[in-house]
Amino acid sequence: MSLAGYLSEYSLAEILHFVQEGNKTGLLSIEPDRGLNRSLSDIYYIACQSGRIMSVVPGNVAQHQGLLGTIEQRRWLVPEKVAGLKSQLTILRQPLGTHLKSLNLITAEQLTLLYNSQVIATTCKLFEVHHGRFEFNLEVPLVYSEMTGLNLSAHELALLGMRMLKDWSGLEAKLPALDSALQRLSSQLGGIRLDTQELKVWNLSLGELSVTKIAEQLGLESQKVRQIGFRLSSIGLVQEVSAEPIQPSRNEAMDAPPVCVGGGNSQVPVSASFLSNLMGFLKKKG
Known part of the structure; x- marks a missing residue:
């Protein structure tokens, strides 16, 4: 076989x-x-x-x-x-x-x-x-x-x-996208020894931060984080997922003043959270 x-x-x-x-x-x-x-x-x-x-x-x-x-x-x-x-x-x-x-x-x-x-x-x-x-x-x-x-x-x-590996051009299509997030597949490393940068990326792989945000938080180049993400995913430690938008807390949402759209006497109140979600959708469509 x-x-x-x-x-x-x-x-x-x-x-x-x-x-x-x-x-x-x-x-x-x-x-x-x-x-x-x-x-x-x-x-x-x-x-x-x-x-x-x-x-x-x-x-x-x-x-x-x-x-x-x-x-x-x-x-x-x-x-x-x-x-x-x-x-x-x-x-x-x-x-x-x-x-x-x-x-x-x-x-x-x-x-x-x-x-x-x-x-x-x-x-x-x-x-x-x-x-x-x-x-x-x-x-x-x-x-x-x-x-x-x-x-x-x-x-x-x-x-x-x-x-x-110095030349990653042959693996470029397999690297995580900049706007994707990394999600751990387990809470344990299973005995795998990661280097310092790999461990830092793995600790932030909670499915929330995009690759770009992880790079900013760690002070690394985005391409470096993409490469580390591929290394971790190829050995079964993380997977690439869509980044989850960070939602405002419940208190912040309640305290935010309503925003009105429209004209004349037919104004409709629109919440800040709705506008945030709408902007996220429009960005994706664009």
């Missing part, structure tokens, strides 16, 4: 949300449009286990020697040991990094460096890709020889990738 589509329709952040929310295990392939992304490989394979990202490998996954090749290039193992390990790669039943650490052949710090370069850095580059194809295959077996044993949730990795 597989799910396939185009990156122009579904962003990588939205695909990773599907992986985590569905607690998916399988292989996600990302094939950038070579005409637009010549600096990238033809295809990337992202191994997912129960909604967590285990490895990201460029090129032909059938080679099964990407991670060990990196270790060899860094000279963390002697050539004789590398040669012995190559013959065992196809029978591994645990991540290669975990296997090497259990034999005291590699340290936890080295595994972290490998995961950061193999998974986090590569995924950040893939967030720049907005044209190409993707496919998620549930029936492809996991390739343990490409895994360090470390992992991140799909949501955590999506946040890291989007925080590093």
